[in-house]
Amino acid sequence: MTIHSEHPFATPEEGRDAARRLRGRLGGQVSLWTSGAGAGRVGLTVSSLMVALGEPPVVVGLLDPDSDLAERLQGSTQERCLVQLLEWRHHDLAEKFGGQMPAPGGLFAAADWVDSAYGPRLADAETWAECVVQDVRELGWSLEVTCRIEFATIGVLDDALQHRRGRYSHHV
Secondary structure (H helix, E strand, C coil), rough: CCCCCCCCCCCCCCCCCCHHHHHHHHHHEEEEEEEHHHCCCCEEEEEEEEEEECCCCCEEEEECCHHHHHHHHHHCCCEEEEECCCCCCHHHHHHHHHHCCCCCCCHHHHHHHCCCCCCECCCCCCCEEEEEEEEEEEEEHHHHHEEEEEEEEECCCCCCEEECCEEEHHHH
């Protein structure tokens, strides 16, 4: 037996970072950010995002700085990406792009995609925005990416995929 300084019978809530727990209680719409083409396609599930109105409107996302998407987007401003909102039917895909589920054949083998100048788009996505990176900076343990929204298609989100307290959920 090994002796640890941590409580050996701690419940999942005990001993956790309070800010992380607070963030988990906020919840949010799950999006999939993609960029690139062909073998250079990258993507990441993102639920820490917001849209700021203005001229031009922008979307701001907090990305994992170790992700392939973050590496591509911080390479230069003017990089293009596609931000698409996911629905409950996409929850397995969200897990795969979030690195929480295996993706046999690669991340993009799990669904049908439409190629665009901004990156791959889920063929059955109803709501998405074509974006151009304006600014990238470190913020806490994340990479804050601010993108100008060039064009958006707004569909019906009858069964939006939400992320709260570390779990996916949906409300119809």
